[in-house]
Amino acid sequence: MSVNILNKVAKYAVALGIAGAALQSSVFVVPGGHRAVVFNRFTGVEEHVRGEGMHLKVPWVQRPVLFDIRTRPRSINSVTGTKDLQMVNLVLRVLSKPNRDLLPRIYSRLGQDWDERVLPSIGNEVLKAVVAQYNAEQLLTQREMVSRQIRETLTERARQFDIELDDVSMTHLTFGKEFATAIEQKQVAQQDAERSKYVVMVAEQEKQAAVTRAEGESEAAALISTALATAGDGLVQLRRIEAAKEIAQTLSHAKNVAYLPKGGNILLNVPNN
Template identity: 55%
Template sequence: MDTGKKVGDLFGRLGKVPGRGVGIGLQLLVGAGGLAYGVSQSMYTVEGGHRAIIFSRLGGVQNEVYAEGLHFRIPWFHYPIIYDIRSRPRSISSPTGSKDLQMVNISLRVLARPDAVALPRIYRQLGTDYDERVLPSICNEVLKSVVAKFNASQLITQRSQVSLLVRKELTERARDFNIILDDVAITELSFGKEYTAAVESKQVAQQEAQRAQFLVEKAKQERQQKIVQAEGEAQAALLLGDAVTKNPGYLKLRKIRAAQSIARTIAQSNNRAYLDANTLMLNLTDLGYDQGATRAGTSKK
């Protein structure tokens, strides 16, 4: 019985050895996994264009700001809060009234980013959605205050000045919340239907007035032209009469020019026409022609 008992104890010890080895392996595996998990949780990466701050369960938000790269932390006690500090566009529309009480629909596009140095303060006061909390309210406030300083017509003719004033006041207002505005631009500026219709009617009336004025000036010019033309014709008639009276040869010269014109026209025509000298005014060599012209001049005298 003692021998059998010893043998049984030996086999029992041998059977327990593999189980103990498996337990140690599992413990080592669990320990290695826990160590790897702890190491991975103790590191974090800040991507390009981002900044990080640390929240500590013991001391709250830390004042240090971490730049891009790999950083370490204490797991469970610390966890990072990462901010995107790149400029992000945002469009805001606001209906407001001008100085002359005209409704204006104005749209603004801003490029905003947080101040990297003040990220801990931004997180304490505004959180990660700082732009949603701040930009709509201050943009509407600044737009209404600036537009109220200009008339509706000035908003169109002095748009660059309006945009510059909006940018200046909005940038100063955003600095109170540690927000930097890289660009501010007015993308749309429109008026109400009533004002648009009134402007169109005014433009049509001005164009009609200018057209009526043009017609009046045109009638005056035509009247003056007719007067000058009539005076010229009367003066020409007087000069022609004097020339014929004082010099009977003038009439003969006119007949020669008329004969030249008739001959040139007939020569250039495709048709052939036969005219006698009297019809063509070429009977200038006849003795009766000069005598008739002389008699005509003498009778006029």
């Protein structure tokens, strides 16, 4: 009796095991942030993309292929030449993801490692093409415009491979030692030019001041000549009085002078010829 029961349990267990294995091989789960493309052994890659969750499949006939559709970062390094033949090292940071609606075509054309196959190639291509349009100095002074042109060109190029770019930015930009030395020499030359310009400006101002001073002295001499011609010796007498006052004031403060002449007017006592 017990043997028969054990045989029945064993048969049911085997049946359940076979059914569980068949069920397990007939379903697959797509995790979050992923999509599944189904490859059919008879018809090829199916156009219908499976979303997140549990799905049925035909064992041996259908094989699901998972794609991560979340945005992933990637750095692209390129050494290229500028318009003026200067070598520049550029590092580009790219945030990319596959077009979820075109995953079957991506799988047929590129496979699961689509980013490894496409992005380094088109990234170097776009960098070389854009950088060759600018001089080395323009890459520094117009960096935002260069980065925008690279982003627009690379986004359009990636779209041809059904790849979406969320962000493209230039994170690193360095030049060779020769260009760095040339920039340093140019800055020194500019500083010398500014210094020379300042010296010339000062000399010009001094020249203008000398001209103005000479014009003032000439005008003063002309006024004095006019005054002498119209007022006779009155102006000369006035100048003598002013000079005598200055001399008397100077002598009064001197320690080695005990007294002044009684008249107090030294120059006025000089007889006129």
